[in-house]
Amino acid sequence: MRKLFALIAVLGMLTIGASRLMAQEEEATPVAQTEQTSASITDDEVIESTSLHAAIKQKFIEGGAGFMAAVVLCLIFGLAIAIERVIYLNLSDTNTKKFIAGFEDALNNGGVEAAKEYCRNTRGPVASIFYQGLARYDQGIDMVEKSVVSYGSVQMGLMEKGLTWVGLFIALAPMLGFMGTVIGMIGAFDNIQAAGDMSPALVAGGIKVALITTVGGLIVAMILQVFYNYCTAKIEGIVNNMEDASVSMLDILVKYAQKNK
Numbered sequence: 055m056r057k058l059f060a061l062i063a064v065l066g067m068l069t070i071g072a073s074r075l076m077a078q079e080e081e082a083t084p085v086a087q088t089e090q091t092s093a094s095i096t097d098d099e100v101i102e103s104t105s106l107h108a109a110i111k112q113k114f115i116e117g118g119a120g121f122m123a124a125v126v127l128c129l130i131f132g133l134a135i136a137i138e139r140v141i142y143l144n145l146s147d148t149n150t151k152k153f154i155a156g157f158e159d160a161l162n163n164g165g166v167e168a169a170k171e172y173c174r175n176t177r178g179p180v181a182s183i184f185y186q187g188l189a190r191y192d193q194g195i196d197m198v199e200k201s202v203v204s205y206g207s208v209q210m211g212l213m214e215k216g217l218t219w220v221g222l223f224i225a226l227a228p229m230l231g232f233m234g235t236v237i238g239m240i241g242a243f244d245n246i247q248a249a250g251d252m253s254p255a256l257v258a259g260g261i262k263v264a265l266i267t268t269v270g271g272l273i274v275a276m277i278l279q280v281f282y283n284y285c286t287a288k289i290e291g292i293v294n295n296m297e298d299a300s301v302s303m304l305d306i307l308v309k310y311a312q313k314n315k
Contacts, residue, residue, distance in 0.1 A: 121234035121267045125227050129274040132223035135216045136281035143213060143288040148178040150295045157184060158306050166191055179209035179292065180299045187303060195308060202300045209296065213289045217282065224278045231271020238264030 153176060161169040166188055173185035186205040187198040242261055 121230055121237075122270055124230050125267070125270045125274050128223040128227040128230070129277065132220050132227075132274070132278040133281070136220050136278060136285065139216055139220070139285045140281065140288075143285060143292065146178050146213065147288065147292055147295075148176070148180060150180055150299050153178075153180060154299060154302050154306075157303070161306065161310055179206075179213070180296055182209060183296060183300060184303055187300075187307070191307065195304065195311065198307060199304060202303065206293075206296055206300065210289070210293055213292060217285055220278055220282050220285070224275050224282060227274035227278070228268075228271040231268040234267025234271075235264035238262075238267065 156176075157169055157172055160172040164171075170185060170188050173181045173188065183202055183205050187202045190197045190201045238261065242264075
């Protein structure tokens with residue numbers, strides 16, 4: 055949770071810094087062009103970059119500060135949670151085959167306590183599951199299997215933690231955009247009703263607001279959807295490794311028990 059708050063704070067500071075930078079760029083006076091060709095190319099790139107930032111800021115304002123700010127907040131909070139999940143899942147993903155080989159070697163050479171120590175010194179859900187199984191080794195293989203299954207569900211819940219919020223922001227961002235669309239169209243028709251005339255100039259503003267908010271919401275949803283799908287695919291891969299490793303662990307423990315009868 056502390057990592058999540060830290061990420062949100064960093065993203066918020068980056069957003070504020072970017073806004074101040076765009077404001078400073080708009081207020082800055084253009085640099086005089088020099089006679090050299092390379093210098094003129096550099097000036098054109100700076101002007102183009104400044105124009106892009108100014109255009110994004112202008113569209114943000116035209117889309118309505120309230121709705122566009124809500125859409126941007128969905129992006130910031132969604133990215134904060136998604137990035138935290140990506141880091142957590144990548145740290146949880148380990149070389150299962152190498153770990154199983156080391157686990158079997160520690161168990162055969164040092165016994166159950168050595169295998170426990172090996173699991174404690176290894177990060178990832180697979181090592182945690184192995185440790186929980188070894189903790190009940192003296193109660194029989196059946197209890198080891200039940201413990202592995204139960205703790206596997208706990209580890210899966212930890213990996214999926216926070217993804218529901220990412221899914222919420224994926225659904226909420228386009229909804230806010232569509233709401234801005236509806237309100238923009240209502241404003242356009244109000245202008246037509248007040249003027250008593252069907253003029254393109256009367257409806258252009260409301261329709262533009264509607265389209266900008268819709269595009270903003272859809273862009274945010276698409277960005278977060280990529281992270282969400284990556285996380286779910288990563289979780290599926292880790293869960294498959296956990297299930298395969300659990301079967302291998304039970305086989306290793308059965309062989310160890312038979313050898314030490």
